[in-house]
Amino acid sequence: MTHAQQREAAQAQLAMLGIAPSVFAPPLWKLLWRLGIDAPPPLFMGFWRTVLAMGGFFGVFWGLLMWVLMWSRQGLPTWLVIAGAGAAGLLFGLCMALHYRHVARRHRLPPWDSYAGMRAGKGA
Numbered sequence: 001m002t003h004a005q006q007r008e009a010a011q012a013q014l015a016m017l018g019i020a021p022s023v024f025a026p027p028l029w030k031l032l033w034r035l036g037i038d039a040p041p042p043l044f045m046g047f048w049r050t051v052l053a054m055g056g057f058f059g060v061f062w063g064l065l066m067w068v069l070m071w072s073r074q075g076l077p078t079w080l081v082i083a084g085a086g087a088a089g090l091l092f093g094l095c096m097a098l099h100y101r102h103v104a105r106r107h108r109l110p111p112w113d114s115y116a117g118m119r120a121g122k123g124a
Helices: 003-016 027-034 047-074 078-106 112-123
Strands: none
Touching (some): 003 112, 027 047
16 A cells, blocks of 8 residues: 555545544645655654654744744844744644644554554455
8 A cells, every 4th residue: 555545544534533634634744745755644643753843844934934024133143043943843843743642642543654554454
């Protein structure tokens, strides 16, 4: 079973559980998948990998946006800009990882490798 087929099967099953498609595949993951990167859906990832993925993406782009809109005009030191963006990214990543872990535990979702193995095993 290909990664795309596994995603489709998981999304169909999660839809039956009442989990919204936007929770299964947030915009960052849709972008990764379109770029050909086979990242597991965030509901099936580990806590710290989710923190790193969500927080890293958010921190970089939020920091750039803040730099363009405000910080460049305020003359903030580079270390403060990096620290602010890093703190925002870490906070966002932690909040999102907690949310995804809560949903995954409530629905007893296994890690992606185990889920993919169960899905492939059922078809054989």
